[in-house]
Amino acid sequence: MSETSLRPRLAGRREWTAVAVLCLPLLVVSMDVSVLFFAVPHIAESLAPTATQLLWMFDVYGFVLAGLLLTMGGVADRIGRRRLLLLGAVAFGVASALAAYAPSAGWLIAARALLGIGGATLMPSTLAIVRNLFADDGERAKAVGVWSAVMAGGVGIGPVISGVLLEHFWWGSVFLINVPVMLALLVVAPFLLPESRSVTSRVDLPSSVLSLLAILPVIHVLKSLAADGWSVSLLPYAVVGAGASVAFVRRQSRISSPMVDPRLFAVRGFGGSVVVQVIGMFGVMGNAILVTQYLQSVLGYSPLASALWSLLPSVAVGAAAPTAAVLSLRIGRPVVMASGFVLAAAGFAAMRLAEADSTIWVTLACASFVAIGLVSVATLVTEYAIGVAPADRAGSVSALVETAGELGGALGMAVLGSILGAVYAARLDALLPAGLPQQMHEAAAQTLGEAVVVAGQLGGARGEAVLEAARTAYVDGMHVSDLAAAAVLLVGAVVALVALPRHRSAEQRAAEEPALSGR
Incomplete structure (x- = not known):
């Protein structure tokens, strides 16, 4: 048999157009994680939610999305990835319209929960379809790179889109913008996207x-x-x-018919790729929580201005994903992923140059290193995980990778946020001016936002002293958190080099496929 006959079929214009179509629902699903950032004051004025209801408006979408990813990945394998994608588009479009015209806070919370269900069907379906569109490893790596870049970019674009819409329309427009995207998907997908399913998969x-x-x-x-x-x-x-x-x-x-097949973890590198995904998203979300508050509360930028400035690193990210895919074919995925972790760790460490009176360019330069490194990791680890899985498990494996990312992101916010809070409180206690009322002292020690409120209540020189102390304490806490993040990412670099094989030969893939496909 000739070498040419063994080479996988290369994709054409139809497959790459399909990737572009799949990026549309992915973009709006990721945007909806952060789209409420600027809409909260408008929603509060219109619907008068309680503090608890306001919290649920934010959290219920992410909770439902994360909780249902594994289930919906299995459903996609069972009933067909394209079919579930179309069902998810209907659910997401309907939920978006319900949210846009919600007459009460409870209605909006319920609509956000339905949005989470729709999002949980769309995310694994899009990635599973990408996996089945491309037989060639190199082309699949590039396609997943595009998928990863869109996924990461959507979270950053969400606040910007929200801010622009709220300048001209009512708060419901931040949800209503999803509807035409879903309608377009429903029209185009049946003609452009192939159907695929598993004949053995069952939903348990x-x-x-x-x-x-x-x-x-x-x-x-x-x-x-x-x-x-x-x-x-x-x-x-x-x-x-x-x-x-x-x-x-x-x-x-x-x-x-397991939802997560334990035999996948017997494949060399699969378990390591899940760990790498957790560590990578730890860095992504940890960086977001640190930098966002620094730009707004320390450097004094408005939320919209902060969101717009934060888009600058995305320019470099757009080139990082496909570049990482190309390099991985030459020197191996583990080397590129480890290099991405090291680059991101260097970006975190360099954030120690950002002080309370620094220019924004210092932060943006460091954030660009973090973003380039971690998007390169996310691109390759996602492609590896879905590439090692048999085609009939593409939905469940895609969901597992995305769930690992959700857990890693939550872990990053929790760990780095806790370190930041502990250092902030300890440093502020020593920096606050003497004679401050105990109630104000305790309030300022809670968060930087509370300290800003206390400074406003005091006014004058004492207020300025409180504000300066709080900003200094926050920056000190951010520096410690950045070093902790850098240390975790260096561990990720070691995991990538040790736990992931540099190359998987065609012989290895052929030997693994039968064991994974049957049970």
Whole structure:
């Protein structure tokens, strides 16, 4: 048999057009994570939500999305990835319209939950379809690079789109913009996207319930740690999450059609790629939480201005993903991923140059290194994970990778946010001016935002002293958190080099495929 006959079929214009179409729903799903940032004051004025309702407006979308990814990945394998994509487009479009015209806070929360369900069907479906569109490793790497760049860019673009729309329209427009995108997908997808499904896959209801009980409490604990620190009230959530996780893992090894096939972790590099994904998203979300508040509360930029400035690193990111894919074919994925981690760690370490009176260019330069490095990692680790999986498991594996990313992001916010809060409180206690009322002292020590409020209440020289102390304390906390993030990313570099094979030969893939496809 000739070498040419063994070469996978190369993609054409149809396949690359399909990738562009798949990026549209992915973009709006990722945008909806952050689209409420600027709309909150307008929603508060219109719907008068309680503090608890306002919190749920933000969190319910991410909670439902993360909790259902594994389930929907299995459903995609069972009923067909294109079919689930179209069902998700309908659900997301309807939920967007319901959110846009919500007459009450409770209605908006319910609509956001439905948006999370729609998003959970769209994300693994898009990635699974990309996996099945491209047989050639190099082309698939480039396609997944585009997918990863759009995914990362959507979170950053969300606040900007929100701010622009709110300048001209009412708050519901931030949701209504999703509707034409979903309508376009419903029109084009049946003609452009191929259908694919697994004839052996089954949806196991107990596994779905256990995955929800495992993921949702863990996400809740991590978010609460980032916002308020540890409290005894979080213990039941941690116990339920840990118990459900153990039960979920045990069930996957016993049933004939597991939601997460344990045999995948026997493939050299697959388990390491999941760890790499967690560490990579740890850095992405950790950097976001540190830099966003620094730009707004320390350097004094408005939320919209901060969002616009934050888009600058995305210019470099757009080139980083395809470049990383090309380099991986020459020197191997682990080397490129490890280099990406080292570059991002250097960006975090260099953030020590950012002070309370620094120019924004220092922060943007450091953030660009972080973004380039971590997007390169995300591109390659996602492509590796879905490439090693058999085609009939593409949906469930895509969902597993995305769930690992959600957990890593929550972990990054919790760990780095907790370090930041602890250092901030300790430093501020020594920096605040003497004679400050105890109530104001305690309030300022909670967060930088609270300190800004206290400074405004005091006014004059004492207010300026409080504000300067708070900004200095925040920067000190940010520096420690940046070093912690850099250390974690260097661990990621070691994992990439040690746990991932440099190349997987055609012989290895051929040997692994039968073992993974049958049970």
